[in-house]
Amino acid sequence: MKKSSKDIKTLSEAIEHLEKAGSEKTEELKGTFGESFEEIKRAFLNLKPHIDELTDKVETEARKTKKDVEHRVKENPWILVGVATVIGFILGCLFFRKRD
Secondary structure, three states, rough: OOOOOOOOOOOHHHHHHHHHHHHHHHHHHHHHHHHHHHHHHHHHHHHHHHHHHHHHHHHHHHHHHHHHHHHHHHHHHHHHHHHHHHHHHHOOOHHHHOOO
C-alpha cells in the first residue's frame, strides 16, 4: 500500500518511502534498458565479423594506394612538386586575400 505524503510522519519514514520508490523505478528502468542493451549488443556482435572484414579491405586498399603513389613519385618527382605548388598557391589565395 502506497503512503501519501499525509501518512508519512517521520523523516525515517520519508527516507524509507523514497528508497522504495527509487528501487522500484530502478528495477523498471533496468528491465526497459536492459532489453534494449541486449538487443544492441547482439546486433553489434552480429556485425563485428563484417566490420572486421571491411576494415581489412580498407587497410589493404590503403597500403596498395600508398605503394602506387610512392612508385609514381619515384618515377617522376616533378609531378609531386607541381601538384604541391598548385595546392600551396590555391591555399595562399584563399587564406591570405587582401581584405577591404
